[in-house]
Amino acid sequence: MDFMKKLIGIIVLLAIAAGIAWYAAGRQPGPLIAITSPQAVIGHSGDLSVQIDTPSGKLSSLDVVLEQGTTRVPVFSLEGRGPAGGTAEQGTASQLVRQGPNRLLLSRPIGKREIPQLVQGNAQIIVTASRPVLFGYRRVQSTASRAVTVDLTPPIISVVSTGHYINQGGSELVVYRVSPANVASGVQVGPYEYPGYPASGAHIVTHDPGLRVAFFALLWNQDPNTPISLYARDDAGNEAHATFDYRVFPKAFRHSRINISDSFLQKVVPPILQNNPGFKVADPSNLLASFLRINGDLRREDAAEIAALARDTAPEILWQGPFRQLVDSAVEAGFADQRTYVHDGEVIDHQVHLGYDLASTAGAPVYAANRGRVVHAGWLDIYGNCVIIDHGMGLQSLYGHMASVEVKVGQMVDKGTEIGREGETGLAGGYHVHFTMLLDGNAITPIDWWSPKWVQDRILRKLEEAGAPAPPAAGRTASR
Ligand SMILES: [Zn+2]
Incomplete structure (x- = not known):
């Protein structure tokens, strides 16, 4: 009997211990x-x-x-x-x-x-x-x-400006209104998105918080039938699109042949390699092979570096009035010229020349084409000594092949400020300034921006018209 009692006691104790363990585990x-x-x-x-x-x-x-x-x-x-x-x-x-x-x-x-x-x-x-x-x-x-x-309510986007005419390879402006005011918006041109900015800066006559100004481009190599529309997108992924009336003028770009002489190679290749020790070629003494690497790979690297500088842009319009062309300059090469390079009678390369070559006299002053802030001042490979000026809202201007640079990054310049002297540094066969306009890092033709008529009709007119009293804002029910 004692044995049975002991056994029951042990079982009870074990059960109590198990119960405590069970309880304690559940309290974890x-x-x-x-x-x-x-x-x-x-x-x-x-x-x-x-x-x-x-x-x-x-x-x-x-x-x-x-x-x-x-x-x-x-x-x-x-x-x-x-x-x-x-x-x-x-x-x-x-x-x-x-x-x-x-x-x-x-x-x-x-x-x-x-x-x-x-x-x-x-x-x-x-x-x-x-x-x-x-x-x-x-x-x-x-x-x-x-x-x-x-929140499934899409933003509301509506076009304000009228009369949009786009030269292939050039830029345009659209003014629109977006609500709520804190959403991302802009112009979509095929795969490219050009952000719109709140209307502010030079030539802006209104302070409507929903008003947006977006510069956009149809690049020289984009199909003239590329769809162009406005977009607005909020943090919750709600999207709205709006179309606007526009007309595209296709452009035929010139073809040109460039003869590459051995003396040209001897002049341009060694300084470009010396100024960029990070850019390696198989055999620096092989000038022709080095030139082809510079004209292809280094040209692409430079384009990427220029595109990265596009982020360094002011959110307001810094420029005023038409852009100034280099005084007394002769145009030696046009925008998007399709270049064939020939050496010893043989075709060795094809590249597209994205800018204007403007020649006056050696050592002549180079002036800022318009008001802006310097975002690059110094060596840029194929462009030699180069200055890039930001004019705000993604618009920039580039000046290449200069003998000297007289401005610093961060410096504000006015239209006509001397930024350096004309030279033949980088990939240049003679004295000239390589000039181009850039929009969000892509080269666009500057010819429009030099034209007072174009600047008035395409840009200033729209900014002035947008200053007219706004129609009543459309309602939005979602709380955001
Ligand atoms: Zn050029």
Whole structure:
């Protein structure tokens, strides 16, 4: 009997110990959940990002549900998935990855594009996670939620300016209104987006916060039938497009032949290589092969460097009136000339000349074509000593092959300020200034910008007309 009593006592003690262990395990904290995105709003697009901290990254379950009224949309579930660590759900872009010894990161898109049931209004994102405790006999669970607004209202965009005429290889201006005022907007020309800027700076006569000014271009090598339209896009991925009336004038570009002599190679190749030790050629003494690398690869590198300078632009119009052409200059080569390079009677290369070559006399002063801020002043490979001036809203001007540079980066210059002296540095066969206008880093023909009539009709007229009283703003119901 004593034995039986002892046995029952041990069993009772074990049961009590198991009960305490069971109870204690259940009191352990569940996984730590942090919803890092979205913060407040989702729309046509949006990203869900959830950080989960759990020992050794072990989870028993993970479920994300989006609740709107009585609708519950499962957004993610761990069930039926392999062990956590880089697995991606089939058919969706869900990703659950290890981010450290005890951390997991769940990310996936969560906008209406992925969840068609979403409607305008309030919603709740609920994340539930549990982890194993007591050797897997129990689970501890935790929950986190985030209240968000589903905003599916696209921005409103409307054209203000009239009469848009685009020369292929040239630029144009459109004035438009956008609401709400904090959305990204601009002009789309095929694959290129030209951002619009709040109307401010020289020639601006209005202070309407929704008014936007966008310069855009049809590049010399873009099809004249390339679609051109306005876009507006908010942080929630809601987009609006608007068309405007325009006419494109296709241009035929000249063809020219450039004879490359050995004396030219001897003159230009060594200084270009010496000034850029980072640019390696197979054999620097092989001048022709080095020239072809410079004329091709280095020309492309320079174009990329010029494009990067486009980010250094003022958000307002800095220039005033037409751009000034180099005084008494003869035009030696035009914009987008299709050049064939010939050496010893053999065709060795083809390149496009994106600028005007303006020659006056050796050592003549070079003047800033208009008011702006210097963003490059110094050596730029094929352009030799080169100055680039920013005129605001993505518009810049470039001056190449100079003998000397007399301005510094960051300096404001006025129309007619002397910026250096004419020379033949870089890839230049004789004394001249290589001049071009740039829009968002792409070369555009400067001929329009030299014309007082074009500047008046295409640009200033539209800015003046936009100063007229605005029509009543269209309503917008969403709270953003
Ligand atoms: Zn040139």
